[in-house]
Amino acid sequence: MAIVSPTHAQSLPGGFVYLRDIDPSIIQDIRYATSNNFVGRPLAGYGAGECVVKREVGLRLKAVQEELAAQNLSLKMFDCYRPARASLDMVKWSQNGHETAAERRYNPKIPKTELFRLGYIASRSRHSTGAALDLTLVDLKGDNSAKYDPSRIYADCTAQAEARAPEGSVDMGTGYDCTDAKGHTAAPSINVAQRAWRKRLVAAMARQGFVNYSKEWWHFSLPGAGGAAYDFPIQPRRN
Template structure:
C-alpha cells in the first residue's frame, strides 16, 4: 500500500472538545436529540451560524446530571429530547442580526405571533450573550416512548403558529407542552394558565425531573434549564462539530 493510500485508510479523528465539554451521546446515548439550529426547522428557517453538526455538547457535569434525569424518566417510559445545548457565541450574534434585518416571513412569524421579530431582543427572547455558550444551559422536552412518533416536519408546509393546537402547528415528535419549541409568547411561560391540565402536567413532569438534579427553569420558556453556580463560566465560540462517529 502506498503512503497516500495508507493515510486515506486511517479514519479521521475529531479534535478533542475544549473546556471539559463532552458529546452527550457519549455520556448517555439513550437521550434523544433534535438539535434544531443545525437545520431549517427553527425560527430563522435555516442553519444558524456555528452549527456544523447536529450534536448536543455540554459541560461534563451537565451531561452527567442529564444522565441521572434520564434514568429517573425511564420508569415512566419517557425520554429527554435535546433541542439545543452548547451554542457558539457566533450563533447568538447571528440571531441578533437576523432579528434586526427588517425582514420577516410568514414561516418566521409562526414563532412570535403576537409581535414583530424586532421586539424579540427588547423583550428578552434573544440576547447578545447566552448561557448556552458556557455549556451549562440546555433546551429540551419529553418524548413518550409508548406514543406513535407522528409525522416529520415538512419545510414546505404552512403550519399554524406555535400557540395553536398540536395537530395544527409544526410537528415535534414529543409530548404536547402547549406550545412549540422557541415559541415567543406568554403561553410558553412555564406557569402559564392558558394551557390544558394535561399540558400543564407534562411541564410539571419535566420541571420536577430536572429540578431533582439541580437544574433551574427559565420562567419565560418551559424548555430552558440551566445549572446554578455555573453562570460565571466563560462563553465559548468554537463551532459545534459533527461527532467523530458520523
Template structure:
C-alpha cells in the first residue's frame, strides 16, 4: 500500500482525498484559506479573546477548517458580498470534540470572572448549556457549521482588542464593547443574551438590516441560521459524524 501511495505522489496523481490526508486533515476537510484566501479570519478560540479568556483545547492554530463543500459555498457567498464591498469574517469553523469537552468543564468549574460575564451578562455560565447557548454536542465538530459576521471593507476597522481594557458587556453599544472589526450586529460575537437572537426586537433598524443581509446571503447557499445566535450557520449535514483532530496551521 505504501508503495502505491509513493508512486502515485511522484506521478502527480494523488487524489484530493489523499492529498488532504497528507496535510493532516480527513479527506473531505480543507483549510478555508486554500479555497478562498479573501475571506477574513479571526478564529477566536485560538487566542484569549473569547468567553473562556484563553485558547481552547484543540485550537493549535488560528485556522478555519471546513468540509470542502462548505468552503466552496462560503466562497460563493463571498463573491456575492464583494460586489457590495463587503466580506465575510470567520470567528469559528470546525471545532474539535475536545474543545466542546473543554467548554463543558469550564461551565462547571464554579468560577465566574468579570471578563467572562461580559459574554453572558444576564445568565450564570452554568446555565448556558441548559438555555441552548452552548451545546454538549456541537455541529461545528462535523465541519458543517460556522460562526461568522460581515465586514464593511470601506469602513475604519482599525480598532483592536486590548486584553487589559475593561470593556462593557456584549450587549452594550458598539463603541463601548470589545471591538471586532466588523459591522454592528447589535451584540458582540458569542453573546449569550436574548439580544443576540437573530430576530431580537431590541436592536436598531440598521442592525436588523445587517443581520437580515447576512442571513439572506447565507441562505442562498443552503446555510441555516440558529435562531439564538445571529452569527451561527450550518449546512443540513451538520448532524453527521463529529471529529476530534486538532486544528493545525495550513501548510
C-alpha cells in the first residue's frame, strides 16, 4: 500500500492525495493549468499542474500503471480533481460571445454555446468530487519528443495525428477534449489501430473498476468514490 506523507495529506481535504505521492511514474500533463486547452488559458483554481484525486482512485490508478508498465506503456493524466470554480469558468467562456481559431480546433463542428446542452461540458462536474479523470496512454518505446508550440497553427482535433497539436501519447484518433463524434469512444470513423488503443485503455481501466464516458474516450470515473463536490484550489505539491 502506498504511504502518503502527513505533510502532504494535511494540505488536502476530504481524503484527497497528490497522485505523485501514490505513483510518481504516472505521467502528468494537467492541461487546464496551462494555455494548451480549449479555453486558451489556465482555468480558475489551477494554481499548479498537479493531479489530485481521492486516495482510493490514486491506488487503483497505481494498479493500472503497474499492469501497463509490463507492456512498456504508461498512463498520462490530462485532468483529475477539478475545482468547482473551474467549471464555472468554462460556463463564462462558453457565453463570452466569440470563438477564436484556436478554440475551434477543439470543437470544429459544434458552436461552443452548444457544448453544455450536448453534454460535452458540465457546469457541475464529477471531476470536482475527485473521482473522475481525463487520461490517455503513452508508448514508452515511441518517440514522444514533439512539444506543443503556441505560436504554431495546428489542424483541428479530428485531423491526422501529425497535423494536429502533439500530445506525446499514442494516436487515439482525436486529440484530447475533442468535442466531435469522432471523439466518442466507439466512433466508427477511426481506424483499426486507433480503435485498438481505445479498447486497450478502456479494458485496463475497467479491470480496476473505472467506467468510461461514451462521448469522450479520455474520460473515466470510479463509481462510489466521489461524494460531495469541492472547490479548493490546486496548489503546488510540497516536497
